[in-house]
Amino acid sequence: QTVVTQEPSFSVSPGGTVTLTCGLSSGSVSTSYYPSWYQQTPGQAPRTVIYHTNTRSSGVPDRFSGSILGHKAALTITGAQTDDESDYYCVLYMGSGIVLFGGGTKLTVL
Amino acid sequence: QVQLQESGPGLVKPSQTLSLTCTVSGGSIRNADYYWSWIRQPPGKGLEWIGYIYYSGNIFHNPSLKSRITISVDTSKNHFSLKLNSVTAADTAVYYCARVLTLGDWYFDLWGRGTLVTVPS
Numbered sequence: 001q002t003v004v005t006q007e008p009s010f011s012v013s014p015g016g017t018v019t020l021t022c023g024l025s026s027g028s029v030s031t032s033y034y035p036s037w038y039q040q041t042p043g044q045a046p047r048t049v050i051y052h053t054n055t056r057s058s059g060v061p062d063r064f065s066g067s068i069l070g071h072k073a074a075l076t077i078t079g080a081q082t083d084d085e086s087d088y089y090c091v092l093y094m095g096s097g098i099v100l101f102g103g104g105t106k107l108t109v110l
Numbered sequence: 111q112v113q114l115q116e117s118g119p120g121l122v123k124p125s126q127t128l129s130l131t132c133t134v135s136g137g138s139i140r141n142a143d144y145y146w147s148w149i150r151q152p153p154g155k156g157l158e159w160i161g162y163i164y165y166s167g168n169i170f171h172n173p174s175l176k177s178r179i180t181i182s183v184d185t186s187k188n189h190f191s192l193k194l195n196s197v198t199a200a201d202t203a204v205y206y207c208a209r210v211l212t213l214g215d216w217y218f219d220l221w222g223r224g225t226l227v228t229v230p231s
């Protein structure tokens with residue numbers, strides 16, 4: 001059974017740059033998986049940050065960017081702010097109508 | 111501006127059926143560009159995709175839940191629904207509905223606020 005992998009936690013200093021990744025337990029992530037990224041703060045619904053690998057959702061600051069790095073999808077925050085402290089989830093479309101969430105990364109900004 | 115709102119009982123007894131509805135306002139559920147999805151999140155845990163449906167009734171389910179779930183759409187009421195039978199405490203979660211864009215892509219582009227459903231142990 002394929003699992004979508006994410007770092008459980010990450011820490012970045014304010015103003016710093018952090019890259020979160022989204023991989024597969026077997027195989028490589030490519031654009032054909034349509035990777036997307038969601039930000040969630042405690043008690044709130046998720047918010048779409050990145051879709052189609054690297055397209056920012058409306059209203060998302062340009063310090064957020066998406067890409068494919070090696071064999072994983074990646075979410076990079078350049079110039080992190082305290083407001084970015086959240087859980088981040090990636091989603092991959094596996095084909096045949098099947099979708100998988102990653103386990104999420106808890107990002108701390110301090 | 112399209113909005114999604116989940117509704118349903120907040121407490122369901124073990125072995126019974128969880129029933130939720132997501133009402134779409136500000137737009138039509140018959141919009142050909144979108145599917146409509148259910149996602150859940152147990153307390154303190156990650157997100158889990160449940161399934162999604164097109165206005166015509168075409169459905170995709172999470173294989174791990176498929177035997178227990180029914181997803182339906184009512185275009186006359188502009189809403190879609192989830193039924194999960196034989197619930198246990200493990201089904202306690204915040205249940206979200208979301209809109210899915212699949213035209214040359216696949217992602218959740220709009221989310222409801224979520225509703226907590228508790229199944230006591």
